[in-house]
Amino acid sequence: MTAVAQPAAAAGTSGDGRFFFFFRRIFPFIGYAILIFVAFLEITPFVLTLANSFKCDPAITSYPAAFIPTFNMVQCVTDDGAGRLTAAEQVNGAFFNPTTSGYDRILGQGANLPRWALNTVLYAVAVMVLRLIFDSLAGYALARLRFPGNRFLFFVVLGVLMIPGVVLLIPRFLMLQQLGLLNTYWGYYLVLGADAFGILLMKQFFESVPKEIEEAAFVDGASRVTTFFRIVLPMATPALVALAIFSFQGQWNNFMDALIIVGTDQSMYNLPLGLTVLRGSGQDIQYDLVLAGSVITTIPMAIIFFVFQRYFVEGVSYSGLKG
Amino acid sequence: MATQTAAAPMKNSNAKLQEAISGWGFILPAFLILFVFMILPLFVAGYFSLTDWNGRRPLTSPDPFELVGLENYQTLLVSGRRVDDFYNALKNTVYYVAGVVPTQTAIALVLAVIVNQRWLKGRGFFRTAFYFPSITSSIVVSMIFLFLFSNTGPVNGAIRALFPGYQNVSWLTDNNGLIHNFFGLFGVTSRTAPEFLTETEIFRISLWEWISGPSVAMFTIMVLAIWTTIGTMMVVYLAALQNIPSHVYEAAAVDGATQVQIFRKITLPLLRPTTFFVVTLGLIGTFQVFDQVYMLRDEQTRESTMSVAYLVYDTAFNLSDPRMGLASATAVTLFIIIFVATILQRRLVGGDRPVDQ
Numbered sequence: 001m002t003a004v005a006q007p008a009a010a011a012g013t014s015g016d017g018r019f020f021f022f023f024r025r026i027f028p029f030i031g032y033a034i035l036i037f038v039a040f041l042e043i044t045p046f047v048l049t050l051a052n053s054f055k056c057d058p059a060i061t062s063y064p065a066a067f068i069p070t071f072n073m074v075q076c077v078t079d080d081g082a083g084r085l086t087a088a089e090q091v092n093g094a095f096f097n098p099t100t101s102g103y104d105r106i107l108g109q110g111a112n113l114p115r116w117a118l119n120t121v122l123y124a125v126a127v128m129v130l131r132l133i134f135d136s137l138a139g140y141a142l143a144r145l146r147f148p149g150n151r152f153l154f155f156v157v158l159g160v161l162m163i164p165g166v167v168l169l170i171p172r173f174l175m176l177q178q179l180g181l182l183n184t185y186w187g188y189y190l191v192l193g194a195d196a197f198g199i200l201l202m203k204q205f206f207e208s209v210p211k212e213i214e215e216a217a218f219v220d221g222a223s224r225v226t227t228f229f230r231i232v233l234p235m236a237t238p239a240l241v242a243l244a245i246f247s248f249q250g251q252w253n254n255f256m257d258a259l260i261i262v263g264t265d266q267s268m269y270n271l272p273l274g275l276t277v278l279r280g281s282g283q284d285i286q287y288d289l290v291l292a293g294s295v296i297t298t299i300p301m302a303i304i305f306f307v308f309q310r311y312f313v314e315g316v317s318y319s320g321l322k323g
Numbered sequence: 324m325a326t327q328t329a330a331a332p333m334k335n336s337n338a339k340l341q342e343a344i345s346g347w348g349f350i351l352p353a354f355l356i357l358f359v360f361m362i363l364p365l366f367v368a369g370y371f372s373l374t375d376w377n378g379r380r381p382l383t384s385p386d387p388f389e390l391v392g393l394e395n396y397q398t399l400l401v402s403g404r405r406v407d408d409f410y411n412a413l414k415n416t417v418y419y420v421a422g423v424v425p426t427q428t429a430i431a432l433v434l435a436v437i438v439n440q441r442w443l444k445g446r447g448f449f450r451t452a453f454y455f456p457s458i459t460s461s462i463v464v465s466m467i468f469l470f471l472f473s474n475t476g477p478v479n480g481a482i483r484a485l486f487p488g489y490q491n492v493s494w495l496t497d498n499n500g501l502i503h504n505f506f507g508l509f510g511v512t513s514r515t516a517p518e519f520l521t522e523t524e525i526f527r528i529s530l531w532e533w534i535s536g537p538s539v540a541m542f543t544i545m546v547l548a549i550w551t552t553i554g555t556m557m558v559v560y561l562a563a564l565q566n567i568p569s570h571v572y573e574a575a576a577v578d579g580a581t582q583v584q585i586f587r588k589i590t591l592p593l594l595r596p597t598t599f600f601v602v603t604l605g606l607i608g609t610f611q612v613f614d615q616v617y618m619l620r621d622e623q624t625r626e627s628t629m630s631v632a633y634l635v636y637d638t639a640f641n642l643s644d645p646r647m648g649l650a651s652a653t654a655v656t657l658f659i660i661i662f663v664a665t666i667l668q669r670r671l672v673g674g675d676r677p678v679d680q
Contacts, residue, residue: 013348024582031437038434039452042554046455047468048477052470064470064477138353146339147346155352160361164661166611166632167654170371170639170647171364178382194353224345253460255614259636272462276618279466283496283621287470294463305458312458313450316558 047266053291054098055090060287062087069098076101104289106164106278113293115267116274123270124251130193131247132240139202140228144211160196165256173260183265190263192251198243227265242315245308271297330511372651379645395652407527409653411626412634419545419612419630424605427549431556439564453554467617468547494543495619498627500535501542524525532594538627544615556601563597599672603665610661
C-alpha cells in the first residue's frame, strides 16, 4: 500500500509485481472465457427449446441436440393417420426436418391456448393500466401533497412491500370467494390493480422533478386533478414506462396469484396456468406440446424485451439502487 | 419527504383543507386495494391459523369452525401429527436457500465485475444474454428444465458425450441427498453410518436425513433458480459498480494499491448496500420457492422437493383432506421465518464489518 510499491509493480521487477503484471495480461482471457461460458449456459436452453418445439415427440426425446432446421417441412403423422414419423427419419446429425405439429395441436380446433393467451393479454394490460393510474396518483400524493397521515401511509406502503405472497394465498382465496369474485376478470384486476413497489417507484420519481411547473399551473387556476393529468403525468413518462414494463412482465408471467384468483376455472387461465395443463402430471410428458406452449408464452415478452431493452435494464438498476 | 415539499404558496386554511382532500383522494384507490388485498389478508391468515376450519364447510353456515388457540402451531411445530411434514419442508427450503442465495450473489458479482472492465467488448451482448432468462415465466423456465434434465434430455446427453462412462442421472426424480451421495463415495450409507445418526430422530426425521442435504431433484430446482436469477442480480451489481466514481479508484491507485486490494478494500465495502439488497431479494424469493416445485413435482419426489410454501398450498387445497387453519399456521410461520432471516442478514451484511465474500 506504500507509494513505493506502485512503480515497482509497474516495472514488473519484484516478484509480487511480476505476478500482478502476468495476472493483468491474462485476466482479460479468463474474463472472456467466464462470460462466454455463462452466456452459452444461459442461451443454449432457449435455442434447444425453440428447435425442439418444431420436432415430433420421438425426435425430441431421442435427438434433443439437433438444432438446425432444414427447409423440408414434415408431418408427424401421415394423412391417413397410420404411419408415424420416427426419430431417425426426422433427424440427420445436427439437422432436423421441422414440423409445426406441436403448434397445430395447441392452437388448432378445440384447443384452449388461444383463450389463455387472450386472458393473459387482458390481465396484463388491465393491471398495467390500473397500476399506471393508481400508483402514480398515490405516489404523487405521498411525494407532493400535504395531508394528515401522509408519513404514516408512506410507512404502511413500505411495510406492504415486505409481505411475502405465500401468506396471502389462503386469505385472498377466501375473500374472493366470499365476494363472488373468484374466477372472474374483475377479481384479478382488483387484487392486483395497485402495488407497493409501483407507488414507491412513482413517489421517488416525483420527488426528483422540480415542482415549480405544476405549481405555476395550479396557481393559474387549474384543479389538482387537471394539473396532475395534464402537467405532471406527461413529465413522468420515463418512470411510467418503467412501471408499465415491470407490471406487464410481472402479470404476463404471474403464476401464484393467478392460481389462487382464477385457478379453478380452466376458461379463465392465463398462459402460465395453461402450461401446467399441457404438462399434465407425472413423467409422461408430451414434450412437443410443452415446448411449443413455452415458446408461445415467451415470444411476446421477448419482443417487448428487445424493443424496450434499455428501460428494462435501467428499471432494474434503478430499483436496485433504492435498496 | 412530502411534508417538506409543500412549501405552501397558499397559506389559508381553506387551501390547506383542499390539499388534504386531494391528497386523500389521490391515495385512496391504491390504498383501498393494498388494504383489502394485502394488509387485511395478513390478519385473516393470522386469525384462521387459530381455527380448525377445513375449508369444506361454507363460511356462511352456522359455526363453520372453532377457535382452537395455538393447536395448529402445536401440530406443526412441536409434537403433532404434521411435524415431520413441516420440518421436512423446512429442511428442504433451508438447504435450498443456503445453496441458492450465496451462489447466485457470488456469480452475479463476479460477472458484474468482469462486464464492468474497461477492456471488455460486447458488453451489451453479455448483459442481454445474462438478463434474458429473467424475463421468462418461472413456469416456462421449469418446462425448459423439465425437458433439459429429463433422462434422455440434453444435459444427460452432454455429460455422456464428455464422459463416456457416465450413467444417466434422473435429475428430476432422484430422492437421494447430495451429502448422502457424497458420503456414499466413501462407502458410508444409511446402513453403514454410525447408529446415532440413523437412530436419533429429531421431529421424527432421523439425523441422517437431516444432514443428507438437498435431494438431487431439489438440487436441479436450485440450479434452475440460480440460472434464472443471476442476470437480474448482475444488472443490479453492474449499476452499483458504474456508480462508484472513478476518482476513488484513481486515488487508491496513486496510493499504490493493487487491483486485488482495491477490490477488497474499496469496491466490496462500497457495494455493501447493493449486496444487502441483492441478498434480501434473494432470501425473500427463495424462502417462498413455489412455482418451480409445483411444476417439477412428481409423485416420487413429493417429499424430497416439498418446500414450505408448497406445503401451505398443499395443506390448504388438498383434495382429500383440506385444512385451511393448519395451512394458515404454516404460512404465518414462514412469514416469521422470512422476517427473522431478513433481520439477521441485515446485521450480517449491513453491520460495520467490511464485506468479505
